[in-house]
Amino acid sequence: MERKASSSAAAVWAILRKECRSEWRTRYGLNAALLFAVTSLAAVSFAVGPLGDRTDILSALLWVVLFFAALSSLSHAFVREIEGHTLTLLRLVASPTAIALGKLFFNLIFLVVIEAVTVPLFLLLMGGPPPGWSRFLAMLSLGSVALAASCTLVSAIIAQTRGRGALFAGVSLPLLLPVLAAAVKGTRAQWLGGTVGAEASILLAYALAVFGVSLLLYDHLWED
Amino acid sequence: MFARGLLFVWIAAWIVLGFAWAPVVPVLGDTTRVLYFHIPAAWVTVVALAWSMIQSVLYLAKRRIEHDDQAAASAELGMLFCIVATISGSLWAKAMWGSYWNWDPRETSIFFLLLIYAAYLALRGAIEGEERRARLSAIYSAAAFVAVPFLMFIVPRIFDSLHPSPILPSREQGSMDPRITMVFLAMLVGFTALFYWLLSLRARFARVERRLLEAVVHG
Numbered sequence: 418m419e420r421k422a423s424s425s426a427a428a429v430w431a432i433l434r435k436e437c438r439s440e441w442r443t444r445y446g447l448n449a450a451l452l453f454a455v456t457s458l459a460a461v462s463f464a465v466g467p468l469g470d471r472t473d474i475l476s477a478l479l480w481v482v483l484f485f486a487a488l489s490s491l492s493h494a495f496v497r498e499i500e501g502h503t504l505t506l507l508r509l510v511a512s513p514t515a516i517a518l519g520k521l522f523f524n525l526i527f528l529v530v531i532e533a534v535t536v537p538l539f540l541l542l543m544g545g546p547p548p549g550w551s552r553f554l555a556m557l558s559l560g561s562v563a564l565a566a567s568c569t570l571v572s573a574i575i576a577q578t579r580g581r582g583a584l585f586a587g588v589s590l591p592l593l594l595p596v597l598a599a600a601v602k603g604t605r606a607q608w609l610g611g612t613v614g615a616e617a618s619i620l621l622a623y624a625l626a627v628f629g630v631s632l633l634l635y636d637h638l639w640e641d
Numbered sequence: 642m643f644a645r646g647l648l649f650v651w652i653a654a655w656i657v658l659g660f661a662w663a664p665v666v667p668v669l670g671d672t673t674r675v676l677y678f679h680i681p682a683a684w685v686t687v688v689a690l691a692w693s694m695i696q697s698v699l700y701l702a703k704r705r706i707e708h709d710d711q712a713a714a715s716a717e718l719g720m721l722f723c724i725v726a727t728i729s730g731s732l733w734a735k736a737m738w739g740s741y742w743n744w745d746p747r748e749t750s751i752f753f754l755l756l757i758y759a760a761y762l763a764l765r766g767a768i769e770g771e772e773r774r775a776r777l778s779a780i781y782s783a784a785a786f787v788a789v790p791f792l793m794f795i796v797p798r799i800f801d802s803l804h805p806s807p808i809l810p811s812r813e814q815g816s817m818d819p820r821i822t823m824v825f826l827a828m829l830v831g832f833t834a835l836f837y838w839l840l841s842l843r844a845r846f847a848r849v850e851r852r853l854l855e856a857v858v859h860g
Contacts, residue, residue, distance in 0.1 A: 570784055578767035588764050591756040592784060595791035619791070626787045634780045636670045637701055641773055 428511040432519025435528070436494060446497070447530065458482050458542065465485045467544035467594035470511075475545045475602035480560070482539065482596055486531050488586040494522040495576035508639060517635040521569040528561045545608065552607035557618035561598040566627040567592040573638050583632045594621055649839060652831040655824055662846035663820040669702050675733040677824055682726035686754055689719030689836065690789075693761075697782035698773055706851070709775035713765060714783060714843035718836060720758040753792050757785050769849075774832070 440446055461478050467476050498504040507516055536557065540548070571589045578584060603616030656677070665673040693715035724789035730751065731741045742748060764781055770775040 427771050469835055515699055520675050562787070567784070569782070574764070574781055577773065577777060578764065579769060580767055584763060584767055588760040588781070591753065592788045592830065594753055598792070623788075626791075627784065628788050630784060634701075634783060637780055641770070 428515035429518045433522045436523035446493040453489045454486035462542040472608035476601050492572035492585040495572045495636045498541045513638050514635040525565040547609045552613045556603045563624040568632045655827045659824045663824045672736045681731040681829045682722045686723040686837045691714045692777045694786045697779035702777045710844045710847040
């Protein structure tokens with residue numbers, strides 16, 4: 418039992434390392450995502466200009482940019498396996514849950530990298546009052562975890578459909594609306610100097626719920 | 642056959658009564674009658690979504706294709722009723738609030754349901770193979786099941802609602818005419834029965850279709 422648990426943790430770790438390595442080799446997923454995020458940020462900034470203290474619009478735009486950057490790129494981890502015909506081999510060496518968990522952690526790292534570039538640029542270009550850093554980062558990180566958890570599950574499904582990437586954004590969005598609503602509200606509250614406890618717990622609860630359900634569902638992902 | 646005829650007469654008769662017999666509420670005026678279509682449609686939308694998700698989870702547990710038939714049929718019909726509820730509500734909002742759409746919490750939640758239905762059906766359309774389609778769309782449905790209560794919980798915290806608060810109109814507004822309540826409840830029963838009939842029809846159709854396909858392939 419002990420050995421099995423450790424070996425599946427080892428499998429998750431191995432998948433995560435493999436993901437990072439194969440992404441780093443080509444970097445085209447990362448490049449595309451960064452380019453998309455910076456482009457949409459530039460489009461938004463160019464269209465509306467610095468917003469000063471319009472925190473309602475600022476928080477909405479920040480999350481819309483982050484969401485679309487995520488929706489344009491997070492299906493990549495699974496679609497790559499299908500398109501490269503490597504999924505069968507991967508399934509021989511690891512359980513569906515280990516594969517999905519490895520990809521979930523990879524997606525999380527992927528999001529953090531995108532945010533590390535996008536968010537400072539956003540603050541720079543859009544103006545706005547200085548954020549309350551701890552609360553701001555809490556919103557960002559919890560939002561990212563919820564985003565990655567939902568997107569990983571949906572992208573594993575979407576990779577097995579016709580047209581693959583095309584449906585991903587549309588099918589993910591219904592699952593992400595609660596995240597969007599809570600993250601936008603919390604981000605705005607921190608700009609106004611308010612508390613974000615309620616939004617943080619909503620995001621955390623949502624991420625945990627999706628993660629828990631995912632653990633039950635991952636096993637059904639591939640059976641043929 | 643008899644039940645079907647009865648259902649037809651039932652709904653038709655109550656529609657006529659809703660216009661000819663039941664009075665209108667003073668403030669709402671003629672828009673009172675939206676009530677007889679809008680709320681039953683919204684009710685069926687929610688029931689159909691819950692039924693579809695329950696059947697999806699059952700499919701994952703038991704792997705009987707009949708559960709998938711039920712889930713798919715329920716989602717298709719739910720989408721239909723959801724559109725009816727959305728459009729009737731939007732028309733009513735234009736008449737009473739002056740705009741078709743304002744992201745009122747009720748508008749947000751019905752839009753959310755519409756999105757789930759649309760995504761679920763689009764997903765089904767994109768998956769090849771019966772077993773795989775059933776399995777993957779059931780996974781999606783189960784995941785969406787988690788999102789629903791969150792949205793119901795979060796949205797009212799963020800926006801104030803103008804929507805008439807009680808689902809059943811007779812409770813808080815004690816002045817509501819009993820004839821209105823009666824027509825409304827009768828329509829609620831009628832819509833639910835209509836949904837049940839269409840659901841069984843659709844599920845039977847899927848079964849026959851599958852048997853026909855098997856006969857063509859094997860015979």
